[in-house]
Amino acid sequence: MYLLGLSLLLLALKYFEVGLVAAWSWWWVLAPFGATALWWAWADSTGYTKRKAMEKMEQRKQDRINKNKEALGMRPRKPR
Structure with missing residues (x-):
């Protein structure tokens, strides 16, 4: 859940062009969404x-x- 929160925060900062995140590539901003999907897939497949x-x-x-x-x-x- 923390990864999803981080993902949404980075997305909002990039979208509204706030601070250092505005200069980042979209790949860096969207990477936590992929990590979140991997975490959920692992948690569901292992029974966690x-x-x-x-x-x-x-x-x-x-x-x-x-x-x-x-x-x-x-x-x-x-x-x-």
């Missing part, structure tokens, strides 16, 4: 995106369980 989503869901589930246990007056177990 799915794994991170599952970890986030599991953490939310565990937080909800711990909150309910505290409401019942039970101490939640420490993670192993």
Whole structure:
């Protein structure tokens, strides 16, 4: 996501001819878009995106369980 933000920032700076970026070639300005596409392709093909989503869901589930246990007056177990 950071690469996409950088790409959009460089594109805006080049388009509005701001600062040093105005003198850069369009290839240098558009290169982060290619890097972003490569990152997303790698993340999807290796399962990185799915794994991170599952970890986030599991953490939310565990937080909800711990909150309910505290409401019942039970101490939640420490993670192993």
